[in-house]
Amino acid sequence: MISDDVARQCSWRGTEAKKCVRGMKITLGIRTAFKQKFALEDADFDRTTQKYFQYAQDRLSRSAKKMKSSS
DSSP, X not given: OOOHHHXXXXXXXXXXXXXXXXXXXXXXHHHHHHHHHHOOOHHHHHHHHHHHHHTHHHHHHHHHHHHHHHO
16 A cells, blocks of 8 residues: 555654654554454554564665666
8 A cells, every 4th residue: 555665755653854654544544454354453553564664665675686686
């Protein structure tokens, strides 16, 4: 739903340089669907989502290296 390129510009809590996604409507919608499908707690969703944003730049870097090595 959120690309790695967009995710690297955001963070769970927000910073001066990155937009906070914790209270966004899209985040709340994804949280609701997550809880319906997996019957887990809010803390599980928060932990998973935080990691997604935290490692977005790493995923982009790995993807770029794979593309470079395959050409």
